[in-house]
Structure formats: structure tokens, C-alpha cells
Amino acid sequence: AQSVTQLGSHVSVSEGALVLLRCNYSSSVPPYLFWYVQYPNQGLQLLLKYTSAATLVKGINGFEAEFKKSETSFHLTKPSAHMSDAAEYFCAVRRGAGSYQLTFGKGTKLSVIP
């Protein structure tokens, strides 16, 4: 079964510092991988997705993620954190080839310190 593991339930960074949120996946089929963001009291919003094209994926709000098959990783990065980036971030993997369904990680809450 496909799964994702997010390392660190809470991450704190200073404003202007690098953001790195870690996600490792397990998949028996070529994975489709996603990062979603959830702001307080809101639904999840798609940040970016990997669907077997370019391994470096650029998303909204300056975020990007790199698919590394050798490391089974799909870490999310942003060069310079902004206060508005404070939110919870979820990594997700498609459940199977051709599947519509996603399996989500437990989430990582990002705090940005002024």
C-alpha cells in the first residue's frame, strides 16, 4: 500500500530563513505525490504535485519540491520564509495506478518567527 511519512510534526523557522519540510513515500507503483497547505480554519489547498514529469516541481507561493526516487523523498522547500507561510502542510500520495484516492501524511505545522 502506498503511504507517506512526514518527519516532524512541528517546524519553526525565522522569517527570511529556508523552509524545509520533509516527506518520504512508500509506493509499489510509480508515485504521484502532492503537497497541500491548510491555513487555520480553512480547507486544504494544493501547493504542487509530481506526476512523473520533471523531478523538480514548482508550486504556488514560491514553494518547490524535488522528487528523489533513490531516497524515496519529496521534500518541500522555500528559500525565504514569510510570516504568511505559517500553516499546516500535508504530503500525500496517490493510492494506486489510476486511482483517484489519496493517502495523506499526518501533517507538519510550520511556525514562522519574526
Next chain:
Amino acid sequence: DAGVIQSPRHEVTEMGQEVTLRCKPISGHNSLFWYRQTMMRGLELLIYFNNNVPIDDSGMPEDRFSAKMPNASFSTLKIQPSEPRDSAVYFCASGAQRERETQYFGPGTRLLVL
């Protein structure tokens, strides 16, 4: 373009009462998902519809939960009778055939069962 619409946004009810949550997917989307989010269990998929037909309801907790999708623009999730452990945020998400791997989430319904 309107996003996924959910109602009510907040619901407080007493144990034993019937609760009905409503969802209007994005126009033209043919897949619909109901999720439940709690601190303990994270984001769980309850049921998934494709072209108004339930495809996978293995995540529905028990017989007290039921979901319907009478047409392409409306779905309900019903809990009868409700219990305090049903307290959670319930999300509806929809997806398009041409972009089947991407889900668009509604703002959620925050349910509190006393």
C-alpha cells in the same frame, strides 16, 4: 469560478441527534470525496464517489454514517445518531476527469457533538 461549497460551516448538536452535512462540488467535476479530520487520526477518507456512484466507502466508520450523491452538483453526509466521538472537521473535495489526481477541498464543516 466558485470552489467547493460546504454547509453548514459550524454545527453544534447533542448526542443522539441526526446531523446532515452538505456539499456542492465544483461544476464539471465528476469525483467527490468526504474526509474527516481530527487531531488524533489526521485526515481520513470516508467515501469516494465517481459520476455520482459510490466507489469506495471502506472508510465510513460504521452504520451510523451514510452518504448520498443524488446528482452531480450535490452530496450529503449524514450521521444518525450522532455521538461525541464524531466531533471533527468534515471536508468535501472534488476532482475533474481530465485532472483526476488533483482534489479541490471545501472549507469544511466543524462538528461538535455534546
